[in-house]
Amino acid sequence: MSVEALALRRSRSGARTAKRVVAPLRHLLLSGVALIWVIPFLWLIITSLKPLEQVFTRPPKWIPEPILWRNYIDALNNPGFNFGRLLRNSMLYSGLSTVGTAISCSLVAYGFARMRFWGRDVWFVVLLATMMIPGVVTMIPTYVLFRVLGWVGGYAPLIVPAFFGSAFYIFLLRQFFLSLPWELTESARVDGAGELRTFGSIMLPLIRPALMVAVVFNFLGTWNDFMGPLIYLSDNSKFPLSLGLYAFQTKYQRDWHLMMAASLVVTIPMMILFFAAQRQFIEGITITGMKA
Amino acid sequence: MIEAEAQARAGVPTDRARLGQRRARLLRQNVKGYAFISPWIIGLLVFSAYPVLASFYFSFTKYTVLKPPVWIGVANYANMVTQDPVYWKSVSNTLYYGLISVPLGLAFSLFLALVLNQAVVGIGVYRTVYYLPAIMPPVAATLLWMLLLDPGNGLVNSGLRSLGIGRPPGWFSEAAWAKPALIIMSLWGSGGTMLIFLAGLKDIPKTYYEAAEIDGASAWYRLLNITLPLLTPVIFFNLIMGIIGSFGVFTSAYIAGGSSSGGGYGPGGTAGGPLDSMLMYMLLLYRNAFRYFEMGYASAMAVTMFVAILSLTLVLLKTSGRWVYYEAAVPS
Numbered sequence: 001m002s003v004e005a006l007a008l009r010r011s012r013s014g015a016r017t018a019k020r021v022v023a024p025l026r027h028l029l030l031s032g033v034a035l036i037w038v039i040p041f042l043w044l045i046i047t048s049l050k051p052l053e054q055v056f057t058r059p060p061k062w063i064p065e066p067i068l069w070r071n072y073i074d075a076l077n078n079p080g081f082n083f084g085r086l087l088r089n090s091m092l093y094s095g096l097s098t099v100g101t102a103i104s105c106s107l108v109a110y111g112f113a114r115m116r117f118w119g120r121d122v123w124f125v126v127l128l129a130t131m132m133i134p135g136v137v138t139m140i141p142t143y144v145l146f147r148v149l150g151w152v153g154g155y156a157p158l159i160v161p162a163f164f165g166s167a168f169y170i171f172l173l174r175q176f177f178l179s180l181p182w183e184l185t186e187s188a189r190v191d192g193a194g195e196l197r198t199f200g201s202i203m204l205p206l207i208r209p210a211l212m213v214a215v216v217f218n219f220l221g222t223w224n225d226f227m228g229p230l231i232y233l234s235d236n237s238k239f240p241l242s243l244g245l246y247a248f249q250t251k252y253q254r255d256w257h258l259m260m261a262a263s264l265v266v267t268i269p270m271m272i273l274f275f276a277a278q279r280q281f282i283e284g285i286t287i288t289g290m291k292a
Numbered sequence: 293m294i295e296a297e298a299q300a301r302a303g304v305p306t307d308r309a310r311l312g313q314r315r316a317r318l319l320r321q322n323v324k325g326y327a328f329i330s331p332w333i334i335g336l337l338v339f340s341a342y343p344v345l346a347s348f349y350f351s352f353t354k355y356t357v358l359k360p361p362v363w364i365g366v367a368n369y370a371n372m373v374t375q376d377p378v379y380w381k382s383v384s385n386t387l388y389y390g391l392i393s394v395p396l397g398l399a400f401s402l403f404l405a406l407v408l409n410q411a412v413v414g415i416g417v418y419r420t421v422y423y424l425p426a427i428m429p430p431v432a433a434t435l436l437w438m439l440l441l442d443p444g445n446g447l448v449n450s451g452l453r454s455l456g457i458g459r460p461p462g463w464f465s466e467a468a469w470a471k472p473a474l475i476i477m478s479l480w481g482s483g484g485t486m487l488i489f490l491a492g493l494k495d496i497p498k499t500y501y502e503a504a505e506i507d508g509a510s511a512w513y514r515l516l517n518i519t520l521p522l523l524t525p526v527i528f529f530n531l532i533m534g535i536i537g538s539f540g541v542f543t544s545a546y547i548a549g550g551s552s553s554g555g556g557y558g559p560g561g562t563a564g565g566p567l568d569s570m571l572m573y574m575l576l577l578y579r580n581a582f583r584y585f586e587m588g589y590a591s592a593m594a595v596t597m598f599v600a601i602l603s604l605t606l607v608l609l610k611t612s613g614r615w616v617y618y619e620a621a622v623p624s
Contacts, residue, residue: 030407034421040480041424043447044436056445059454108332117325127332130340132605134536136574137598140581140591141346142339144357164335195324224429226543231582242431246547249435256439263432270427278420 048072048260055256068257075261080251083265085237086244093158093229093240094222100162101169101218106211108165109173110199114185124174131167143231157232158225162218169214176210177203209280216277220270241266347598350591357585368592379593381568382576385471389572390538393475397482398530405489406519419490426483430543437477438464438548464548467567474544474570485530492526493519524616532605539601542574549575573597 047055048071050064076083111117112124146157180203188198204211222228229243239247245266249259326333351368353361372379404422408415425433440447441463452460461469500518509517520527549565562579564571573593581590 026407026410027413030418033404034418037425037480038421039447040436040440043440047439055439056442058445058450060445060447060450104331104335108329111325111328115321115325115328117322120325123329123333126336130336132602133340133344134540134598134601136540136577136594137347138340138343140350140587140594141343143581144346144350144587145338145343147357161335161339163331164339165332170332195328199328220427224427226429226431226546227578230546231578242429245429245431245435249431249547250550259435260439263429263435266432267428270429271424274423274427275420278416 044260044264047257048075048264050257052255052257071257071261072265075258076265078248078252078258078262081244081248081258081262083262086239086241089155089238090223090240090242093155093225094219096155096159097162097222098215098218100159101166102211102215104163104165105169105214106173106204106207107199109170110177110203112170113174113177114199114203115195127167127170131171139231146232152232153234153238154232155238158222158228166218169218172214173207173210176207180206212277212280216273216280219273223270347591347594350588351595352592353588355586355588355591357587361588364588368589369596371589372592372596378564378568378571378576382571382573385569385571386539386541386573388471389474389541390535392471393478394531394534394538396475397479397485397534398527400479401482401486401530402489402523402527404486405493406515408486408490409493419487422486423483425481426487428481430481431547433477433481434544434547437473437480437544441473441476464570465566467565467569470549470565470569474541474548477544478538478541485534488530489523489526492523496522521617525618528608528612528616532608535604536601539597540574541572542578545570545572545575546578 046062046064049067049069050061050071051066051068054061054064075081112120112127142157142161143152146152149156151157151160184202184206185198188202193202223240224242225240226242226246229240233239233243236247245259245262248262252258350361352363352365354364354367355361408418408422428436441449443449443460443462443465446463448463449460461472463469463473496519500522501514504514504518545565546562549570550563562575562583564575577590577593577597580586580593
């Protein structure tokens with residue numbers, strides 16, 4: 001056996017022993033950081049099950065005694081936190097805005113990816129440029145516009161803009177449309193399908209993973225949105241969950257156990273959504289391509 | 293196309309009709325194309341172009357919504373930088389927050405992504421754990437941290453006391469510790485950045501590592517000479533997004549700043565915390581726009597922030613050539 005081969009073998013076995021040492025260390029590190037990461041969340045759950053007088057004890061109490069499941073009932077039935085109504089408002093806001101985003105962004109993305117028309121590439125550059133505009137410069141005139149229209153106080157300002165597309169999702173969906181083979185469009189055309197039909201019944205189903213990413217991101221964003229509803233809504237009965245939770249906090253500052261229960265209830269739908277869409281989430285981010 | 297033109301020039305009679313058909317088809321194509329993108333074009337005009345221009349215009353006016361705007365020249369800008377007692381406070385708060393939270397957040401999420409990118413058993417669980425705070429509604433996350441960082445017997449201070457620290461920080465209720473508290477909170481929520489790093493890491497071709505390994509390159513060498521250079525575009529992207537995000541920090545400051553001191557401060561959430569230590573730029577802007585309805589003044593603040601973000605991005609873009617590495621033609 002040559003010297004080089006021996007050296008190679010030695011270094012390989014060295015790497016193997018190194019791996020045997022490194023792997024557990026890596027786990028230790030990961031789980032250590034993960035533990036710190038998850039403690040706040042655990043504390044949220046623990047606090048939500050405590051009687052109020054056990055929220056701040058010295059030393060901290062890790063297991064509530066007794067475990068008060070009824071905190072959840074109390075939180076949701078609290079007059080300051082009308083859960084049913086808040087949930088309905090949140091669903092309305094997030095749902096309609098997401099429907100709008102899905103329809104408008106997929107149509108526009110298809111236009112950019114699959115149709116030839118004069119000035120298309122210039123418009124696309126404009127689209128990319130608009131992604132750089134921070135929301136803060138458009139916030140005040142947009143508010144004024146909606147005020148003039150008499151829409152302030154209702155959901156229209158939060159929902160209507162979604163029906164006019166948003167640059168990031170258009171960009172994302174366009175990348176997907178571009179990756180589909182042209183033969184599909186051609187054969188549909190030969191079969192006499194109109195453009196809308198080709199779009200709706202052939203192309204759209206094929207980009208479903210990307211559409212899912214846009215839908216999930218938009219739903220998440222609107223569900224968690226605080227500033228939008230804060231600016232446009234003033235009537236309690238129209239508040240979504242995020243604003244309701246805040247109102248609850250200002251009203252019942254000391255009821256930490258109920259506040260934590262309510263916080264968890266507001267978070268759970270997003271957790272379910274994330275778990276359901278996790279794979280597409282990560283895939284979608286990968287395919288968006290930071291380098292493109 | 294060239295053929296059709298040549299034939300047309302040659303004067304073949306039937307081709308003129310064909311050319312007319314072609315024109316008609318082109319026109320139809322254009323109309324259809326614009327029909328598809330029309331929602332976005334309308335949106336661009338109404339929700340981007342008009343507001344940006346109007347923002348600039350409003351910033352030179354006194355405008356309280358109820359009466360039409362009155363032109364006052366640069367008075368808003370002048371007042372902002374010379375008269376407003378809290379303007380510079382909000383600028384320095386925001387810079388303090390950004391200068392610490394952005395680099396820390398980048399380093400931490402990159403570190404997590406690097407560790408998570410290895411083949412580790414149970415990676416899905418780890419990924420979920422780190423990402424969870426990023427999907428939590430900011431209102432809920434802020435309330436949770438107000439509980440954890442309670443100066444009295446909050447979990448964090450209880451822990452610090454048991455470590456022998458007699459007088460732990462007052463966090464949201466103490467001017468010196470309010471911003472660090474916000475930064476800790478933002479770090480907890482940096483899972484989104486981590487995910488983007490992770491996606492970037494997955495994009496690096498495995499063959500590079502295999503080649504380096506055969507050449508006997510150490511893990512440290514591989515990190516410094518393969519991973520980091522190839523990841524610079526993603527680092528750059530996250531840096532810009534982080535800066536923009538830190539400039540716009542609002543919800544956490546609004547909630548924690550408004551009620552940290554037992555409601556002794558002004559109405560609702562625009563209080564800014566103890567000694568205005570959490571009065572962030574966006575908070576002051578919001579206060580001027582939607583509490584005082586000083587839309588002109590708030591527009592001036594918005595335009596200034598826009599210009600600041602834009603120039604910072606341009607400077608970074610200009611200097612990025614020196615450290616951001618773009619693959620020229622590497623087959624993937």
